[in-house]
Amino acid sequence: MLSAMKPALRVASPLATRALGLEAARSFSSSRSAQAKVTVVGAAGGIGQPLSLLLKLSGKVDHLSLYDLVGTPGVAADLSHCNTNGKVTGHKGASELKAALQDADVVVIPAGVPRKPGMTRDDLFNTNAGIVKGIAEACAEACPKARFLIISNPVNSTVPIFAEVLKGRGVYDKKKLMGVTTLDVCRAQTFVAENLGQSVNDTAVDVIGGHAGTTILPLLSQVEGAKFSDKDLEALTHRIQFGGDEVVKAKDGAGSATLSMAHAGAYFAIRVLAAMEGEADIRECTFVENDLTAAPYFATPVILGKDGVEKVLGFGKLSAFEQKILDENVPALQAQAKKGVDFVHKA
Numbered sequence: 122m123l124s125a126m127k128p129a130l131r132v133a134s135p136l137a138t139r140a141l142g143l144e145a146a147r148s149f150s151s152s153r154s155a156q157a158k159v160t161v162v163g164a165a166g167g168i169g170q171p172l173s174l175l176l177k178l179s180g181k182v183d184h185l186s187l188y189d190l191v192g193t194p195g196v197a198a199d200l201s202h203c204n205t206n207g208k209v210t211g212h213k214g215a216s217e218l219k220a221a222l223q224d225a226d227v228v229v230i231p232a233g234v235p236r237k238p239g240m241t242r243d244d245l246f247n248t249n250a251g252i253v254k255g256i257a258e259a260c261a262e263a264c265p266k267a268r269f270l271i272i273s274n275p276v277n278s279t280v281p282i283f284a285e286v287l288k289g290r291g292v293y294d295k296k297k298l299m300g301v302t303t304l305d306v307c308r309a310q311t312f313v314a315e316n317l318g319q320s321v322n323d324t325a326v327d328v329i330g331g332h333a334g335t336t337i338l339p340l341l342s343q344v345e346g347a348k349f350s351d352k353d354l355e356a357l358t359h360r361i362q363f364g365g366d367e368v369v370k371a372k373d374g375a376g377s378a379t380l381s382m383a384h385a386g387a388y389f390a391i392r393v394l395a396a397m398e399g400e401a402d403i404r405e406c407t408f409v410e411n412d413l414t415a416a417p418y419f420a421t422p423v424i425l426g427k428d429g430v431e432k433v434l435g436f437g438k439l440s441a442f443e444q445k446i447l448d449e450n451v452p453a454l455q456a457q458a459k460k461g462v463d464f465v466h467k468a
């Protein structure tokens with residue numbers, strides 16, 4: 122039986138190496154193609170470009186379709202010269218969105234504006250809600266059966282927006298809509314490994330809840346073999362919850378995490394593709410609809426299968442410290458989901 126406690130994102134796995142493009146870079150065209158079409162929406166952006174590069178290097182994508190309002194012909198021409206499996210097409214502007222999406226198996230969405238210092242992710246709602254709603258409408262028409270991976274912030278609201286649009290068109294499948302919270306897992310593994318003085322390859326941490334501030338809940342009580350002091354526990358939890366702010370501050374007005382997010386997004390997309398190909402026991406954390414808590418959408422470990430989320434695993438026993446954070450944040454997650462749902466219905 123698959124253990125609910127088995128940690129996510131084992132970075133030492135061959136798949137993780139492929140996600141980084143390293144194995145593909147070594148073996149070039151020898152990687153097996155998944156015969157999959159993957160569309161990246163927002164492909165010319167800070168995340169979109171390196172994410173598309175990693176997907177191209179993975180050799181797992183038969184057709185990489187790049188869509189943005191600007192710049193995609195250039196990005197596509199550039200990437201198409203990489204001698205790895207799969208063709209690349211570029212699509213620019215609203216009139217080319219449907220062609221970009223047509224028959225996609227996986228759609229990865231990093232479209233929308235990023236934060237500047239002093240902003241919360243929710244401050245992006247006014248701009249990004251409409252962008253995500255428009256993309257969802259096009260997906261409902263052009264590729265309703267695809268697996269949708271939402272990166273655009275605020276994830277706690279954009280995933281509910283996307284769901285609500287698909288529901289309105291009668292094509293929603295909760296297994297196939299996933300908010301990408303993999304960067305929280307990457308940060309948790311990195312910071313915990315540093316704290317423990319061990320390799321990140323031997324460190325696994327699940328992160329549950331949402332993707333904004335204190336809704337991000339790393340399960341440090343479940344880290345194998347680790348016992349943190351109260352001071353370290355609080356400091357690590359805070360740093361993982363506010364890792365995004367650390368990058369926003371350091372970039373000083375030039376945006377938020379792009380390179381680490383490209384790594385995390387490509388890793389997660391490749392895991393979804395591997396599950397689609399039939400690889401078994403693929404366990405990752407993602408923000409999906411479930412009834413684990415009173416919040417309609419909640420990040421949790423899941424098993425990925427051919428059609429997206431095959432099984433919601435849940436998160437096991439929490440410490441009192443973690444339970445308190447969870448209890449305090451479920452109302453925030455409910456409110457942020459409702460904000461997204463209301464946006465679709467009153468727009």
Ligand SMILES: NC(=O)c1ccc[n+]([C@@H]2O[C@H](COP(=O)([O-])OP(=O)(O)OC[C@H]3O[C@@H](n4cnc5c(N)ncnc54)[C@H](O)[C@@H]3O)[C@@H](O)[C@H]2O)c1
Nearest residue numbers: 163165166167168189231232233234235272273274304382
């Ligand atoms: N989920 C996460 O962990 C995570 C991590 C980092 C960033 N993000 C979010 O990802 C989003 C993108 O960040 P970025 O740094 O790449 O921003 P960016 O501004 O560099 O790129 C965004 C791209 O989206 C494009 N775009 C805007 N409207 C579009 C539309 N209607 N259709 C298609 N493309 C459109 C822009 O032209 C641009 O190329 C932001 O909302 C950011 O907050 C999420």
Ligand SMILES: O=C(O)C[C@H](O)C(=O)O
Nearest residue numbers: 236242274365366377378
């Ligand atoms: O912090 C941000 O606004 C971007 C992203 O959500 C992150 O976690 O880095």
